[in-house]
Amino acid sequence: MLQFLAQATPPETNFWQQAPGTTGLILGVVGAFIIGMLLFFGLSTIPTQFRRYIIVGFTFLAGLVFVLQYLWPRPINADFEKELPRNAVEGFGAWLGVAIDPVAKTANILAAFLLGLGIFSLMRVHINKIRRRAQDWGFSLILIVSSVIMAIFGFWDWNMRQFNDPEALLTSQENWKFANYVNDALFDGMYQQMDAAMFSMIAFFILSAAYRAFRIRSVEATVMMASALILMLNLMGALTFMWSGWINGLVESTGNQFLTNFDLTVVAGWLRANMQIPAIRAIEFGVGLGALAMGLRLWLGLEKGGVSS
Amino acid sequence: MTIWEKLQAVDRRILYLILAxxxxxxxxxxxxxxxDPDPSSRDLYQAIMDIPEGKTVIIQSDWTNSTRGESMGHFENLLRLLMSRNLKFVFYSAADPIAPQxxxxxxxxxIKERKDEGLYEYQIGEDYIDLGYFANAEATNLNMGIDLRNAWSGxxxxxxxxxxxxxxESPVLKDVRKIEDAGMMIVVTASASIDVAVQRLNKKVSIGAMVTGVVGPTVLPFYQAKQVNGVAVGLKGVYDLEYCMANGVNLKDEDGNIKVLNKGGKEYPKITEGKTLARGSKYYGTLHIALILLILAVVLGNVGMAMSRKKPGAKRS
Amino acid sequence: MSYLAIKLTLAVFATFGLYSVLYRETRFYRFFEHIYLGLAAGYTLVATWKDTLYTEWWIKMLGKTDVSADGVATVASNGFWIYSILAPIGLMGYMVFSKKHNWMSKIPIGIILGIWSGQQLEVWWNTYGPQIYSSALPVIPTTWSFVPAQPVAGELYASQALTNAIFIFTLISAFSYFLFSFELKGKFLTGLNTMGRWMLMIGFGAIFGSTVMARFALVIDRMSYIWNEWLQGAILGGS
Structure with missing residues (x-):
């Protein structure tokens, strides 16, 4: 049973891990799918009062592997790649180490299935708009057409690189075909650059907001602005260089070394190390405690209004 | 309407145009x-320069074009630095499927830039390995800490x-059995994937970070607690590293001046092959202009508000 | 016109299309906005398959055989057949559209949340354990002088002790702001709370300043893309 989730390095195989293309593997895949579908239909008949326990059970079991992996005793400097576990406790600990990867990846695989749900919903909304000829339905058409074209050329390009390019010739643009060019133009030429443009636009809004809304009306606003101002001034090397020159000149003319403490980089460095970092750390502590509490409540099914409600 | 009131009512599009x-x-x-490079950037430079020869560096590259303005400069600096030291490296992404491309x-x-300069051309499989994308940063980093060979199996x-x-079998990884065997792990990111790396690989490997300005403040507490050995934050971090590469640390120039000083620290050489001052140098002057513009905007906004209030009969807001 | 020039021109045109919203939200902007959303949706579909479902599920489930140039087939990875059960579990998410069985859509979400929440113990300790340790700084000086030009190792100077005390006070007062969510009575608690708020503002100021740098870096890069890479590089054939 401990072979379950464990890696079997080819050509070694076990009950859970079969060589590709073998009857055993195909039977396993089909069988597991049928069991999954039976589970699907079985669950759909569960009475209302038991549903919460089903969801809490799945959530708890999924999290348990990680909690055990962290808390399970493990000999110091154990290297189970080279050494065999000496007893059942060590054996279970070694198994937890290799089981983590396939269990954790389950989250991504399920999330990927659910991502399709988001795209399906988006398409449904826009297709309905087109069918009803709602206002600005033309834009919905543009959205659908551009997503379909991107998907077609994206898959086409992937298919060519994945299955028809053993020599990796397509890494060089000289060997590109029509689909590779179109995919590159859509992805790198448009999508990626539009992404960068979207993010960069925030700078314009920040400038406008700073001009209109960043007002010194309270002690809090003044403290925040002073902190931000010192940090921003310190970001300007030309300014800190001139300031340092001025301070060094003062130190030389007066002989007072204490004045070096007024060097902008020194002031900014002190502020960052002794006030900004602990303040941010406090914020992170607060967020971290909240995340820990939320994590435990979700795992144990105590969260009201969560998935288990 | 006074000049201050006119200034208060200026169209936002004029501000946008001025910025552009x-x-x-x-x-x-x-x-x-x-x-004057930030101590965190300088420490990153020193940590990279301290990597023993022959050690392999792990790069987790988690940035995409959306933060190109900062992260591309970081990544370019890192590559130039590693290549100038002839260090082998592995790179992958654990945050975004677009990132490896x-x-x-x-x-x-x-590589082409170095080839054009007549420098050694890094070869895939020989000097570096491209591991592509790992779908789950948490699982990937956790597994890398438990069993690197299992995490990257197949x-x-x-x-x-x-x-x-x-x-x-490649020269890049033949001597690496576990994460502790790597010379350093450097995370180039625009997201909290640096947090995940620190959380899962705590103290198992020396971690360096090259992050965006948005992520930077949350990484500095890690730096203070020595959970990461150096951080280059945002565009300033890009330029800081370039400046260290061009001038070394505690290194005297021809005039006997030390451009990058680390009091009490040892001397680190400058980089003598390939480009040093590049993208960061190109953007840094412009950053000055933009920041001055923002500071002016805040000052003018507040002065304008104060002056408008002073006007007899003006409505207090 | 080279392919690169066409691609960059397309990119710059699209960038201007999105930037046009800075002037006003027009149909021109909405046209590009919908292209952007469509491309994002289309690419998400491709990326979800090729980078997650294909590599992490399909290949893991069915295994992989590599065929060398001389036609020799070797098993690169075995098939982990139990992974096929994830398809019906993922399918449960789509029951959200069913009035009768929409509760089933919470099962895959519960598994994802369980996997996340099970890691939080380790995450919390690995993140904050070393930070708590590094925050425990000494505050009682061993000498009452300021830090000299050549400090003596092992001595804690008065100025350093004061700095450490400020560090700890900032941390505690700002953190207390999160903990004291009940009504505060007494001068000490209200004072600590007020100071905590100010300290938080120092932290937010630092975050604001750093974020400003980040956003400006992005707009600088966009302008560089337009003027240097597109106009100078691709159109005028410069650098």
Missing amino acids: VCVSAGLFITIEIPT VARTTLARI KRTKKAGAGEISIW
């Missing part, structure tokens, strides 16, 4: 600006003259 014009103009003026494009450009790389080989 100032930033564009700044790009055509390139001068080397002296700076963006990293590949940048890497290809830096991965293969192309190698000139040998076709496709297992990554563990």
Whole structure:
């Protein structure tokens, strides 16, 4: 049973891990799918009062592997790649180490299935708009057409690189075909650059907001602005260089070394190390405690209004 | 209507235009600006320079074009620095499926840049390995800490003259059995993937970070607690590293001046092959203009508000 | 016109299309906005398959055989057949559209949340354990002088002790702001709370300043893309 989730390095195989293309593997895949579908239909008949326990059970079991992996005793400097576990406790600990990867990846695989749900919903909304000829339905058409074209050329390009390019010739643009060019133009030429443009636009809004809304009306606003101002001034090397020159000149003319403490980089460095970092750390502590509490409540099914409600 | 009230009512589009014009103009003026690198950036440079020869570096490249303005400069600096030290490296992404392609494009450009300069051309499988994308940052980093060979099991790389080989047969990883064998792990990111790396690989490997300005403040507490050994934050971090590469640390120039000082620290050489002052140097002057513009905007906004209030009969807001 | 020039021109045109919203939200902007959303949706579909479902599920489930140039087949990875059960579990998410069985859509979400929440113990300790340790700084000086030019190792100077005390006070007062969510009575608690708020503002100021740098870096890069890479590089054939 401990072979379950464990890696079997080819050509070694076990009950859970079969060589590709073998009857055993195909039977396993089909069988597991049928069991999954039976589970699907079985669950759909569960009475209302038991549903919460089903969801809490799945959530708890999924999290348990990680909690055990962290808390399970493990000999110091154990290297189970080279050494065999000496007893059942060590054996279970070694198994937890290799089981983590396939269990954790389950989250991504399920999330990927659910991502399709988001795209399906988006398409449904826009297709309905087109069918009803709602206002600005033309834009919905543009959205659908551009997503379909991107998907077609994206898959086409992937298919060519994945299955028809053993020599990796397509890494060089000289060997590109029509689909590779179109995919590159859509992805790198448009999508990626539009992404960068979207993010960069925030700078314009920040400038406008700073001009209109960043007002010194309270002690809090003044403290925040002073902190931000010192940090921003310190970001300007030309300014800190001139300031340092001025301070060094003062130190030389007066002989007072204490004045070096007024060097902008020194002031900014002190502020960052002794006030900004602990303040941010406090914020992170607060967020971290909240995340820990939320994590435990979700795992144990105590969260009201969560998935288990 | 007074001048202050007019200023208060200025159209936002005028502000946008001023920013666009100032930033564009700044790009055509390139001068080397002296700076005092942040201790966190300087420590990153020193940590990379301290990596023993022959050790392999792990790069987690988690940035995409959306933060190109900062992260591309970080990644370029890192590649130039590692290549100038002849260090082998592995790169992958654990945060965004687009990230490996963006990293590949940048890497290809830096290899070509060095080739054009007559420098050694890094070879896949021989000097570096591209591991692609790992779908789950948490699981990937956790597994890398528990069992690196399991975490990267089944991965293969192309190698000139040998076709496709297992990554563990390649000179890049043949001496690496566990994460502790790596010279350093450097995370280039625009997201909290640096947090995940620190959380899962705590103290198992020396971690360095190259992050965006948005992520930077949350990484500095890690730096203070020595959970990461150096952090380059945002565009300033890009320029800081370039400045260290161009001038070394505690290194005297021809005039006997030390441009990058680390009191009590040892001397680190400057980089003598390939580009040092590059993208960061090009953008840093323009950043000055943009920041001055923002500070002016805040000052003018507040002065305008104060002066408008002073006007007899003006409505207090 | 080279392919690169066409691609960059397309990119710059699209960038201007999105930037046009800075002037006003027009149909021109909405046209590009919908192209952007469509491309994002289309690419998400491709990326979800090729980078997650294909590599992490399909290949893991069915295994992989590599065929060398001389036609020799070797098993690169075995098939982990139990992974096929994830398809019906993922399918449960789509029951959200069913009035009768929409509760089933919470099962895959519960598994994802369980996997996340099970890691929080380790995450919390690995993140904050070393930070708590590094925050425990000494505050009682061993000498009452300021830090001299050549400090003596092992001595804690008065100025350093004061700095450490400020560090700890900032941390505690700002953190207390999160903990004291009940009504505060007494001068000490209200004072600590007020100071905590100010300290938080110092932290937010630092975050604001750093974020400003980040956003400006992005707009600088965009302008560089337009003027240097597109106009100078691709159109005028410069650098």
